[in-house]
Amino acid sequence: MTKQPNPTLKAILEYGPLVAFFIAYLKLKDEIFTIGGTDYQGFIVVTAGFIPLFLISTGLLWKLTGHLSRMQAVTAVLIVVFGGLSVWFNDERFFKMKPTLIYLLFGGILGFGLMRGESYLKSVMEGLMPLKHDGWMILTKRVAGLFIALAVLNETIWRTMDTETWVYFKTFGLPAAIFLFFMFQTKLFQTYSIAETKEGDEDAG
Structure with a gap:
């Protein structure tokens, strides 16, 4: 529980x-x-x-x-x-690779679910924001794309920049990128929110 x-x-x-x-x-x-x-x-x-x-x-x-x-x-x-x-x-390189593999793994899992017509993201986040099926599918595609982009970005930074830059990126850059991503999903949440739909139906009635 x-x-x-x-x-x-x-x-x-x-x-x-x-x-x-x-x-x-x-x-x-x-x-x-x-x-x-x-x-x-x-x-x-x-x-x-x-x-x-x-x-x-x-x-x-x-x-x-x-x-x-x-x-x-x-x-x-x-x-x-x-x-x-x-x-x-x-060898510090192993630890620097870790975010890349995490994001590739999560992005791949979400992509696999999408190919099956399912949103695995829904099972993780449904309690936080109830959305209609179409909303979950769109959000899942976007989150999968975000994960792949972050994996590429992490690889680029740790391979081309010094360790201190990577630490700043890991500590502040990655969380900020995820936060901003979800901030820009406000319209999707409003459009496909189940709560919004129910409220609209009540008003119409």
Whole structure:
């Protein structure tokens, strides 16, 4: 059963690890840590700390809400896998690839659903905004396109720019892009909202 936790606490658990990663990176980015005879850059050490922090936050969020979406579960797995690979091989590229793979995976899943005439996005977000079927299909196409675009953008930035630029992009750019995307979907929500349709029918009657 899904519970409704305090919104502030929920936001802290969702975004706290990312903010902590950003702050820790700024403090340790120029440091070199020698562990077991191997030198690790600050980015790798911060990544190693981010993994358990993210898992703890996700676990607390699960306990508070009684629910963990497939998207959250997949994200947690990929963070462990690719963050772990970065630490194990002492190579930051694995962790930088992680957003690319997440967005490609989610975009691909949504695209597969669309080919079957279904909106998998509906099963994740229906409780937040009830829409008619056509609305869900249009929104799903747009979100799938967004995910593919973000995957390409992430690859471009980490491969062509320095690590600090990528960290700023990961911390602020990606969330801002998703926020702005949904802000620009207002007309779609108004047009296909079930609540709006019912209200219109009542007025007509």
